[in-house]
Structure formats: structure tokens, C-alpha cells
Amino acid sequence: MICWPGKSYGVVVENKEHGGSLVKKIVLTGGGSTGHVSLNLALIPLLKEHGWDIFYIGSSTGIERNLIEKIPYVTYHAISTGKLRRYFDIKNFLDPLKVGLGVIQSQKLIRDIKPDIVFSKGGFVSVPVILAAWINRVPIISHESDMNLGLASKIALPFSKKMCFTFPETGKHIPDDKELFLGPVIRAQIKNGSRKKGLELCGFDDKKPVILVMGGSLGAQKINDTVRNCLSDLLRNYQIIHLCGKGKADSSIQMKGYKQFEYVDDELADLYAATDLIISRAGSNSIFEFLALKIPMILIPLPLSSSRGDQILNAQSFEKQGFCEVLDEEDLTVQLLTEKINGMYSRKYDYKKNMSDNNPGDGLMKLYDMIEKVSVSKKG
Structure with a gap:
């Protein structure tokens, strides 16, 4: 069920019996980008396994709706939202009304x-x-993926138990x-x-290594342009999967060994499995997935x-x-990107070893245990 702003929300039934005890209910929220949904996507199957009723409150047009509404056992509700900006914009005068x-x-x-x-x-x-x-008076647990607290997390902190x-x-x-x-939480x-499926999806063979290029769910135009300008050189030695962002595919480019996608969902795991090297933004959820997959x-x-600098700190920590x-975007050129790719690929086993030595533990179970603890303390 999806409930739209301005329409009747209906009445949600009282707690049901499940296995001799009352079913626990959880509301998940988060959205605006894939990074603000991915941890919830990892958590949802675990909640389902333990018998929770799961509800999600998000926006009517954000990416969270597209990702969550396809899950049959999660009830999605849409609300009015306004963006939190640190800069002047005429919309800043209207958005507080939307938030209200x-x-x-x-x-x-x-x-x-x-x-x-x-x-x-x-x-x-x-x-x-x-x-x-x-x-x-419902207890709240919040999560921050980046090194510094974002504006939403700063607002949430005084109201959150954890x-x-x-x-x-x-x-x-x-x-x-x-x-x-928690450390990283990986789906x-x-x-x-x-x-094998990843290569087949792209029409690739296993003779050349595969580079995956991704600029986040919205894409990154300068990365897209630079990679496309490198193609004639790179395709001699590599095959390239390019996740270029919605509306940013270039249909005029038809080259063997180059496959564009505007966005992928269920296919991403297979594309990761086919990948030998990644070029990406530095959103924390994505880079921890790369780390987990080595x-x-x-x-x-x-x-x-274009940001509060969180991705710069994330990247520096990983480096x-x-x-x-x-590679700083201001320094991004065809020559420098090509040199970085060739240099990294020649030393790929050094990076893999460093990643193999990293063992952060099971962040997902730490989170679930805290959800159980806080929800029980509410009843107490």
C-alpha cells in the first residue's frame, strides 16, 4: 500500500499475534539518494526474518519510493518533504511549509x-x-554513513536514543x-x-579486465565526459561498464567493449562480480561495498x-x-585518469591484500541487536 499526501491514510490495525507474542512494528525512513536507502534495504530482510511488521515513510517522488515499494511485505507511506539547504535558494522559503x-x-x-x-x-x-x-514518544535510532554528521543527522541527534x-x-x-x-553494513x-552473468549482461568476454564507472544514482557529468573521451585508449586493454545516471546515456556511442546503463538495481551484484577495478564517487555506502568485495x-x-566535503573525507580515509x-575532480583529465587506471591495475593485488586485512565485524547484527534492545526498553 502507498499512501499519498493529501489522501486518506486509513487505519492501521493493532498489533497482531505472531508465534504466541505480539508482533513488533518498526518504521524505517531515509531517502533522497540511494545512499540514504541502502542500509534499510540490508536491514529489511533481517527484520522480516524475525517477524517484524515493517513500514516505510518516505517522499512521493524520491528514489526511496522506487526501491522500497517493490518489496511486498513493506508498507510504504509518502509524505510531504522539503530539502535542507545550506545555501540561498528561493525554495528555502517554501520548503519549511512542506516540512511542517x-x-x-x-x-x-x-x-x-x-x-x-x-x-x-x-x-x-x-x-x-x-x-x-x-x-x-517513540524511540528513535539514527544512522550517519559519512565521517562528519550531515544536517539531517545533526537535527536527529538530540531526539535519538542512539x-x-x-x-x-x-x-x-x-x-x-x-x-x-557499526562499521559498514553491506546488503x-x-x-x-x-x-558470468555480469559479463553476459554487458555482452563482454573474459579476455580483458572490466572497469566499472559509476557517479552515484544521479550520475556525474564530468566523470562521464572524461571517461568517454578516454574510450579509444582504454578499450584496447579494458572493457568498460558505465553507470552514467538517469538521462545521461549517450546513444551515439556504439563501441565494442563499452556498455552504458542509466541505472541498475538487481543487476548490480552481477556487475560488481564482473568488475576488476572501479571508478566512482566516494559515497560511504558504495565504497564500503567495494571494500567488502575487495x-x-x-x-x-x-x-x-558541490558538497559539504564528506566524500573528500571518506576518500582520504580509504586512501x-x-x-x-x-583523484580530485578539478584535476580530472583524460591523461591523468588513464595513468591512474593503468597504475592501479598493475598494483591491484596490493590493494586487494590491504582490503583483505580489513575485518570490521558484522555491523548489521550490531544494529539489529540495538533495535531489539531499544524497542524492549520502550515497553519497560
Whole structure:
């Protein structure tokens, strides 16, 4: 069921019996980008396995809707949302009204659902949900993937029982009684890809190594342009999968060994399995997936002109640990990118060894255990 803003939300039934005990209910939230949904996608099967009723509150048009609504055992509700900006924009005057409407809608949903706990992965859509949960005295656990707290996480922190995080360095921004270091949380299905299927999906053979280029769910135009300008040189030695972003495929390029996708979902695990080297932005969820799969990476973080600098810090942390090479977007040229690719591929086993030595533990089970603990403490 998907409930749209401005329409009746209906009444959610009271807690049902399940295996001799009351079914626990959880509301998940987070959206705006794939990174603000991926941890929820990893968590949902575990919640289902343990008998939770799962509800998701997100936006009506964000990528979270596309990713979540296809899961048959998750009930999706859409609310009004407004973007949180640190810069001047005329929309800044309208968006607080959208957030306010979102809080009202979330309050009604929270009262109807009566969840035991709310888990927030962040993004601007999560703010109304967090405020509504706090008003209704529902405990909240939040999560920050990047090294520094984003604006949504800073807003969530005072209202949250726990703030989970991926990078150890993030803990210095969080009170001791609220911090919970998880390390990376990786979707199980990402680890189960087939190299054979990935190559077949692209029409590739196994004679040349494969480079995967991805600029995030929205793509990255400068990376796209630079890679396309390198093709004549790169395709002599490599095959290239290019995840170029919605509306950013170039149908005029038809070259053997080059395959474009605007966006992939279920196919991503197979494409990862076929990949020998990745060129990517430095969003934390993605780079920890590369780390888990031990794929050497060239990271091109979002520049400060387009971000709060979180991807730059993520990339620097990985570079210090010997997991990647970093290339600043301002320095990105055909020649430099080609040199980086050839140099990294020649040393790929050094990077793989460094990644193999990394053992962060099971972040997903740490998170689930805390959800159980906090939800039980609510009843107490």
C-alpha cells in the first residue's frame, strides 16, 4: 500500500499475534539518494526474518519510493518533504511549509501504526518522521554513513536514543551515551553476484579486465565526459561498464567493449562480480561495498563546490588505509585518469591484500541487536 499526501491514510490495525507474542512494528525512513536507502534495504530482510511488521515513510517522488515499494511485505507511506539547504535558494522559503506538512502527516501515521521504534537512515525526508516520533514518544535510532554528521543527522541527534555510524572518526561528534560504532553494513545480495552473468549482461568476454564507472544514482557529468573521451585508449586493454545516471546515456556511442546503463538495481551484484577495478564517487555506502568485495577503486569525490566535503573525507580515509587512489575532480583529465587506471591495475593485488586485512565485524547484527534492545526498553 502507498499512501499519498493529501489522501486518506486509513487505519492501521493493532498489533497482531505472531508465534504466541505480539508482533513488533518498526518504521524505517531515509531517502533522497540511494545512499540514504541502502542500509534499510540490508536491514529489511533481517527484520522480516524475525517477524517484524515493517513500514516505510518516505517522499512521493524520491528514489526511496522506487526501491522500497517493490518489496511486498513493506508498507510504504509518502509524505510531504522539503530539502535542507545550506545555501540561498528561493525554495528555502517554501520548503519549511512542506516540512511542517510532513510532520503533521507523519504524526498521523505514527499514531495509526503505533510503532515500537523508528530507524532513520537520514536525508531530508527523515526530519519530519523523527520529529513526529519524538512528539509521540517513540524511540528513535539514527544512522550517519559519512565521517562528519550531515544536517539531517545533526537535527536527529538530540531526539535519538542512539546515533550509529560507519567511520570510527565520527564518534567524536556524538555524546558517549548515544554513540554506536557499526562499521559498514553491506546488503547480503551484493555479495552473491555472478561474474558470468555480469559479463553476459554487458555482452563482454573474459579476455580483458572490466572497469566499472559509476557517479552515484544521479550520475556525474564530468566523470562521464572524461571517461568517454578516454574510450579509444582504454578499450584496447579494458572493457568498460558505465553507470552514467538517469538521462545521461549517450546513444551515439556504439563501441565494442563499452556498455552504458542509466541505472541498475538487481543487476548490480552481477556487475560488481564482473568488475576488476572501479571508478566512482566516494559515497560511504558504495565504497564500503567495494571494500567488502575487495575491488580496487579510484575515487573522485564530490568537490567542496558541490558538497559539504564528506566524500573528500571518506576518500582520504580509504586512501590512508591503502584501499584506493584519490583523484580530485578539478584535476580530472583524460591523461591523468588513464595513468591512474593503468597504475592501479598493475598494483591491484596490493590493494586487494590491504582490503583483505580489513575485518570490521558484522555491523548489521550490531544494529539489529540495538533495535531489539531499544524497542524492549520502550515497553519497560
